Structures are given as structure tokens and as C-alpha cells.
Amino acid sequence: MQRTNFGDMACSIARTLDVIGEPWSPLILRDVFAGMTRFEQMQADLGISRKVLTERLNHLVGHGILERQPYDRRPRYEYVLTERGAELVQLLMLMTAWGDRWLAGEAGPPVLYRHHACGEISRPELRCAHCGDPMSARDIDLLPGPGAPK
Amino acid sequence: MQRTNFGDMACSIARTLDVIGEPWSPLILRDVFAGMTRFEQMQADLGISRKVLTERLNHLVGHGILERQPYDRRPRYEYVLTERGAELVQLLMLMTAWGDRWLAGEAGPPVLYRHHACGEISRPELRCAHCGDPMSARDIDLLPGPGAPK
DNA sequence: ACGTGGGGTTCCCTCAAGGAACTTAGACTG
DNA sequence: CAGTCTAAGTTCCTTGAGGGAACCCCACGT
Numbered sequence A, B: 001m002q003r004t005n006f007g008d009m010a011c012s013i014a015r016t017l018d019v020i021g022e023p024w025s026p027l028i029l030r031d032v033f034a035g036m037t038r039f040e041q042m043q044a045d046l047g048i049s050r051k052v053l054t055e056r057l058n059h060l061v062g063h064g065i066l067e068r069q070p071y072d073r074r075p076r077y078e079y080v081l082t083e084r085g086a087e088l089v090q091l092l093m094l095m096t097a098w099g100d101r102w103l104a105g106e107a108g109p110p111v112l113y114r115h116h117a118c119g120e121i122s123r124p125e126l127r128c129a130h131c132g133d134p135m136s137a138r139d140i141d142l143l144p145g146p147g148a149p150k
Numbered sequence C: 001a002c003g004t005g006g007g008g009t010t011c012c013c014t015c016a017a018g019g020a021a022c023t024t025a026g027a028c029t030g
Numbered sequence D: 001c002a003g004t005c006t007a008a009g010t011t012c013c014t015t016g017a018g019g020g021a022a023c024c025c026c027a028c029g030t
Helices: A012-020 A025-033 A039-046 A050-062 A083-103 B012-020 B025-033 B039-046 B050-062 B083-103
Strands: A066-070 A077-081 A111-115 A124-128 A140-144 B066-070 B077-081 B111-115 B124-128 B140-144
Touching (some): A012 A025, A012 A050, A025 A039, A025 A050, A025 A077, A025 A083, A039 A050, A050 A077, A077 A083, A083 A111, A083 A124, A083 B012, A083 B083, A083 B124, A124 B083, B012 B050, B025 B039, B025 B050, B025 B077, B025 B083, B039 B050, B050 B077, B077 B083, B083 B111, B083 B124
Antiparallel strands (some): A111 B140, A124 B124, A140 B111, B066 B077
16 A cells, blocks of 8 residues: 555645555445444455454554444454544545445445435535535635645 | 455445545645646655556546646646546545644644635535535435445 | 657566464353 | 354465656757
8 A cells, every 4th residue: 555654744635544545444434334343244344354454443443533342241342433533434425425426327326325404315515614605626725724834 | 556446346435436545546636636737746746656656647537537638749748637526626625624623733734725705714514415404424324225236 | 969858668676455274262052 | 161153353475566766758949
């Protein structure tokens, strides 16, 4: 995977990739979010190598995305989303929306979202936290922030 | 990187990862979005190997995310976002917001977004396309869609 | 004709992903 | 108490992708 260390770059995208950018990591988060929280379940569902699954889970736990909790007196553990992790799920939701739109083809989306607030099947949209209007790539300018390099 | 082919999975997240999940791809999109559209610029900015940059650009062009356009009578090209690609930038915006919140630390965010509609420095938020209320991980149920496996 | 500079290609080396086999700790079973 | 079962890893080997440096090609400019 990435031999170059993205975590040290002065870029929030690169830093986020350092946490969840490795192959499989987003799919592991998806599984945990969907309720497949145990090692064997994920391994079977994803078809990932056990070695890599171990590495990814440790990485995600280490970065505070998942927590490892025993669920038995035997050495059995399940992984649950932390607050940081739950916020990352928004990214997955947006990835789903993009994939549904551009890659799902004839068959249509494999999964639908029902929104608790309105009870409808819907999809997420990006809006400005300040004014509430839509906020897409064409609607913004980039400015250097306080953490900008130099 | 990923030897396993995510594109064949019945999951819009996996399919999206097949397009932009390889290492560097999101950062390449970031650069193009930020106006660094040429091979040499990106290579210098990212510190990516020229070989991998070539591979990634071809992959992104092949999936309709970028377009390769000549900008000179000499063999000089720049890469521009297609509509599909521009919509992917929303993902980057959300990654930025997450990284700003959880990883930026003392120094603060390296980049700020100014929203054209309201003119304010702001950040994007996920909202329901149907009712407009916030739509985060805790606000939805998952249901099988028409493209669900079997 | 000669240099320059953008945009790649080629080559080799290292290290991560895949895969299968092995290990461990406790619980259950006879 | 010995033997079996199961979830959750660990170990080891093979393969192939990422890093890096060197090289190549082409249209200018001078």
C-alpha cells in the first residue's frame, strides 16, 4: 500500500487517508456499521486475508476509530465504532451515493437508506453548515487556513 | 495495491473504491481540483513516483473522472475534472472536514472553504435530500435495494 | 544543431497483500 | 480429566505493486 506517509502532510485529506486510506479499511468500517462486528464475520464477508484484517483492525483501533470490546468470558472480541468512527461513516454514505449514481447500472443500488427524521428512502447531500445551501465543488473557493504550510 | 478486485462487489462503496481507492488517487484529484493540473506539477507537489502517477492518471481517465487535454502545440497535456470527477470532490470536501475536526490539532485546518452562496468560511454537512434534516450514521436504517445480491 | 523542458517509459529493489497452515484460550462434552 | 470445538489471531511463503533513478521522445527557441 502507501509506502509514503500521508499522515505527515499538511493536508486534511492526506491525514484522513493515513487513517482509513489503506485498502480494505473503508469496507471494514462499512461492515462494522452494518453490524458485522466480529473478526470471523468480517473475514468471511470480505474475503480479506486474516493477516491483513488483523493489521487493519489494530490500525483503526490505534487511531480511535474502533474500540475492541470483549463479548464473552472466552477471549472473544467485537469491534464497535467510536464517535470519531461514526463520523467517518458519513464519508461512506457519500461514497455510496456516488457509486449508486455512477456505477450501479441497470440493477440499481444494492443498499437503500431510510432517514429516521422523515421515514423516507433518501440519500445524503452536501450543504453549507452556515447557510444551508448546497455546497459542491463548484460552489467554493479555497483559502489558506491557519495550519497551512509555512 | 489492492489485489482483490473491489469493482465486482455488489456494494457502491467497494465500487467507488475501485475507481479512487488506490493510494494517491484522492490526492491527485485534490491537486486537479486545486488547479495543479499538469504531470510535472503533481509529481513535484505530491512526491509521487512518476510511474505510479502515470498509472493513476490513466486509471482515472479510463473511469471518466479526469479528461486529458492538450494545452499546447507541443505534446503537453493537462488533466481536468469531468462531471463525474467534480462530484467526487464532494467526498474530498467531507474528508477535509473530518480531518480538520479530528486530526488538524493546534495549528488548525490547512485549508478553508469559502461558500459562494453566503460568502462565509464554512464547512460541508450531510443532509437528507428529501427532508433537508441532518443525515448522519445514527440517523439512517439500511435496507436491501434492487441491486442487492440474490 | 543544440539545448531545454514537459510528459512520460523502463528497470530494479523492496515491502505489503494473498493464502494456507498453525496456535491459543477458554467452554463444552463424555 | 482428556478430547473437541470455536473465535481470534499468528506465522510463513509467494507474488506483485510502490519507490526511485535513469532513460527516452518530441516540439519548440536560439
